[in-house]
Amino acid sequence: MSNTALTGLVSASSYIAPFEAKRAVDGIIKPVNRWVGEVPCTLNFMPDKLYCVNRWVVNGMPSVGWDPQQYHLLTYYLQGSNDSSTWVTLDIVDNTNTGTISYSSDRTFVPTAAYRYYRVNVTRGLKCNPNIASISNFQLFSVDPTSPYLSSLTMNSGTLTPAFDKTTLSYTATVDYGVTSIIVTPTAETPTAYGQNAVIKVNGVVTNSGTGASVNLAVGVNTITIDVTSAVGYLTQRYTLTVTRLNSNKLTSLSVLNGTTVLPIVPAFVKNTYGYTVEVDNTVQSVMLNATCENPASTLTINGGAAVSGQPYGPITLQTTGDTTVNVIVTTATMAPQTYTVTIKRKEDLTLFSLSIKNGKTSLILQPNFSSTQYQYSTSVSGTTSLSIIPTASNTNGVNITVNGNPVASGSSYTAANLKIGANTINIDVISKNTGNKNTYICNITIS
Incomplete structure (x- = not known):
């Protein structure tokens, strides 16, 4: 605690020369x-600043040798204000109706607030002359300052590095590009006193x-600064907190269009998946591709074109035959280019x-009846060990056929x-001339 009466300015509503106000706080x-x-x-x-006080000392005339029975103050108050107009009584000394007279006072009390202005308000003066007030020395003591530290510091995205400690004053964190703002929540070690x-x-x-603050x-x-001023003592x-928001070389959407029709893409688009496949009919000669960058400032090229x-x-x-590969490249100023590849298959x-x-x-009856999407059949015949197999392809020019x-x-x-x-199995393979992929039709034939 310190004697705040030795700081700042002192004055009085009146004084009798040469006993001006400053003589009461000079420590003599x-x-x-x-x-x-x-x-x-x-x-x-x-x-000199806002103080919270809990002790005041008033030395009256008896402290410098005057008759204590006649020269003690009768009634006086310690008061505080923040506008020098409205005053709050903090403590009172009343020597008018008590058997114990305070010739000088050294009093403590529980403070409830801090004030910018303080005063001793004398309403009844000396015992020998109630119209005169006299104070030889006045002291006013502030309470000890409270903590200017935080007890916790959190953010809703990213991780503080290092882990929070109240005496560690600098932290870093990293967030993805998609995080455009964070909530920073500081909690004071002593929120109130x-x-x-x-x-x-x-x-x-x-x-x-304890309340979150949004920071874009x-x-x-x-760079985010968190300034803490203690509840008492005004320590700071x-x-x-240095937060790095990463740049982005990612897409947020990717689609392939045949005219206005969006074609199915496999797998479903996710920005961290970089390879996709799209199938088109043989009649499709060209497609459009629509890609959206996560960072609008990124540079986008598709097969080398802006x-x-x-x-x-x-x-x-x-391509007339085979696959068509489309490379989508996202470039930023601070990151390596990211390539997405779309393979378009006919x-x-x-x-x-x-x-x-x-x-x-004689044509044998197949069970079930033939369908191009049904791949397994059965039939039966007697009296022969030789049969004619006649397969006709839907895409005659694009496939080869083998029978067993x-x-x-x-x-x-x-x-x-x-x-x-007995049982015989006939395998009919329909094989792509371009890729070698095949479908197999199976016919189980029983001969008796």
Whole structure:
């Protein structure tokens, strides 16, 4: 605690020369070093800053040798104010109706607030002359300062590095590009004391202890200051949080269009997946591609051509046969380019248009009835070990056909000879000329 009466300015509502106000706070206890005023009167103090006090000392004339029975003050108050107009009584000494007279007072009390102005208000003066007030020495003591530290500091995105410790004043954190703002929540170690609140400012804006403050983030480095002023004593401490918002070389959407039709893309788009496949019909000659950058400032190219984020690019001419590869590259100033690859495949028709199995001129009945999307059948026949297999492809020019591994032209007959009595299996493979992919039709034939 310190004697705040030794700081700031002192004055009085009245004084009798030469006993002016400053003589009561010069620390010298002598008869000539006192303040004398005409009651009612006040001895006024304006400390150098806002103080919270809990002790006051008034040395009256008896402390410098005058008759204590006649020269003690009768009634006086300690009062505080923040505007020097409205005053709050903090403590009172009343020697008018008590058997115990306070010739000099050294009193403590529980403070409830801090004030910028203090005064001793004398309403009844000396016992021998109630119209005169006299104080040889006055002291006013402030309470010990409270903590200017935080007890916690949190943010709703990213991780503080290092972990929070109240005496560690600098921290860093990193967030993704998509995080455009964060909530910073500082909590004071001593949020309130004696009716006063700690003052916390986040980037200069007052924030209540334990309450989140929203801070917008630019791409790159963002410096956030958290200034704490203690509830009592007005000690200050600054914490610094450096948040790096990463740049982005990612897309937020990617689609392939045939005219106005959005084609299915596999797998479904996710910005951290970089390879996709799209199938188109054989009749499709070109497509458009629409890519949207997460960071609008990124540069976008599609197969080397400059593209505009969020707008269709093309047309992209497809290969007549085989796959067409489209590379989408996102470039930023501070990150390596990111490439997304879209492989556009032409749908392969590896189906049969028809399948006939004959014993001489008689067609066997397939179970179930033939369908190009049904791949397994059964039938039966007696009295023969040789049958004619006639497969016809839906896409005659794009496939090859084999029967039990033997090539056969689409629509032509293949003779399956040397069949055995009992169960026989015929495999008809429809094979892509471009990719080698195949579909297999299976016919189980029972001969009796």
